[in-house]
Amino acid sequence: MSSTKTPSSTLSPPVLKSLKLNSSGLGQSATSKEQPAPVSSKLQAPTLSTLKISTPKFSSPKLATPKLSFSLGGDNSTITTKPSSAKPSSKLSTPKLNFSLGETITKPNLKPAAWSPSATPLVLVKRESETHDSMSFTFAAADQALFDFKPGQFVTLAVKIENKTHYRAYSISSAPQQKQLRLTIKRVPDGLVSNWLADNLSIGDSLSALNIAGQFNSSDCKHKSKLLLISAGCGITPVMSIAKTLLAHNSDADIEFLHCARDKDNVIFHDEMQTLLTQYSNFKVQLLLENSDGFASFSANDNTNEKTNSRALSHQTGMVSADVIRQLYPDLNQRTIFLCGPVGFMKAVENIAQESDFDMANFFQESFTPAADNKQQDQISSGATETSVMLHVPDFAVEAEVIQGSLLLDALEKHGVPVIGACRAGVCGSCKCKVTKGSVTSTSTETLTEEDVEQGFVLACSSTLRDDVTVALS
Ligand code: FES
Structure with a gap:
């Protein structure tokens, strides 16, 4: 990103x-x-x-x-x-x-200046636990500038760990035009950066950032006043930013929010959703839990008055399916859908929408796949075929033999080419580079234009080496 x-x-x-x-x-x-x-x-x-x-x-x-x-x-x-x-x-x-x-x-x-990521570091002002394995980090700009972004976008952090800088893109869970920027980050098993942030980042620490970007946002994606926001797991982060912004600025919006989680202990922003429910009558939330044991008491803890009780979070047990979607949202085809979650979950929702004759011009999605660490990427690479191909990067004097089918991003990093892989999921564009000779197989061209693709640009995190290739950084 x-x-x-x-x-x-x-x-x-x-x-x-x-x-x-x-x-x-x-x-x-x-x-x-x-x-x-x-x-x-x-x-x-x-x-x-x-x-x-x-x-x-x-x-x-x-x-x-x-x-x-x-x-x-x-x-x-x-x-x-x-x-x-x-x-x-x-x-x-x-x-x-x-x-x-x-x-x-x-x-x-006087409007305060907008934050310039390349000029001003982020300073951590608050950290709070959301679930047992996720937490929110709230940052302010060192110069008190406003964070000017579109709801749904992400920021790329540059995190220095043991003298090496790692870039990771994280969705923003706060609303724009605030003096604080909140990122909600889930620990990834063996994840280098997510775990380092959770274990080491303290109030007052500063971090550098590269930029704020992202095409999945409710400013650029034209939407109706009736919306269905769908998320799963940590995919709730950009969707929460979209929900809060729409509620604050579109009083005529009719916003349904469906969030899926494993169980009650894995519902991120439970309290915040409850608060929004009490504030906005045009907002409805439905939780879909694979295992909802104990959910009643969990939800009731927050319902301290009659008004709140009447607007309590609703929940169902089960997985996302066509039946559930149609039952909950009989007016589905009148809505715009914003969707974010793991790849398999999103594919399931996309299929349901298509089977329901949903107009896909009103369907916006962003895959949320937590960035894997280098160890995981190495494992992916080593699972490839053992045939070797040559990687040439003339600008950095790299001539290396690598395994055919390796991820281009891994191969570049392994041989010291300073490519930035912020999301490692094909959505941020930071790893864009140009294949000037040879060929790769790409699974994502999300941030590339048709012209880019024609000229040979690829996303290194989403491209595997097919044969000998020569690469230039963009
Ligand atoms: S690292 Fe984000 S698109 Fe490749």
Whole structure:
């Protein structure tokens, strides 16, 4: 889930504090690296009776943000350009103020800067357990910027473990335009990064990230006002972001949420779904549990009043099937479906939709396959046929013999080619590279355009070597 952006630095716009103007108007601008906000052109330039400029101390010597004190015609008012705690940068957006004389402006409508992953690390501010093997990590940007993403997208983290950086893409489970970004991560058996994060990441630790991306999102995927959100296991993470955003911004939306899990102990976001149920009458949740023993008491713990009881989470025992879907959603064909879960589960739901004559233009899905660690990938590779083929990567002077049928991503990593495999599931695009000679077998071209495919681009995590190949990183 990624592509690399050129690093750039950003500076939060200056915070303008309460400003009261009287009929004598506002003073002239001062000469400094950062100008105070321009005022409406309707105002006549007044005379400053007092102008003091003092330079506060900053860690960066390059951009000093001055504190400007104005005394306006005897009515003392102050504009303070307040430095952000983050590193200053050259990218300063200048706020505009529109006001009339004598009007008190308490809070200018300044939108905080959007987070730039390549410029600002994430700082962990909260971690909470969701189930016995999954937890949510809430991050803030070091410069307090807003996280600007589309509900359903993912972020690629760069996690350094024993001096080696590993890239992993994780779906975002919070809603956009917040100052916090929540990732909900499930431990993968033998998974290097997921387990390292769960065992080692502490409050105050920072992590680098590459980007936010993803085509599976409710902003770009055109949808109806009636929706059916379906998830299984940890596939609930992007779907929860979609649900919360739609509920917050689409009061006319009719949102049904079907979540499948093994049992009550594996229901991620149980309490959060319960809370959303009490807040939004246009939201319904159905849990489908393979084993629902003990579910009644589990759910009842959260139902402390009559209102909540009437909107309690409903559940059924069983696996997803055409009968269950048709029984629960007789109006299925009037809805848009967003689906995320393990591959087998998604295939089953897709088949049910097709058998039900569902218009697949209204069907959006993203496979959620937890990133396997290198050990698992090696095992996959070693299961391939023993015939050898040659891997050439001229840009990195690689000429290596590898087993035919090996995963291209594994082969590149094994021979020191700095390819990034963030999702290892063919959905993020970070491992895009070009096969200039020879051929591979690809199971996913999800993030590639037709033109990319024609030109020989492939996703290394989803391509196995068929014969001798020459590869260039994109
Ligand atoms: S690593 Fe994400 S598409 Fe290959």
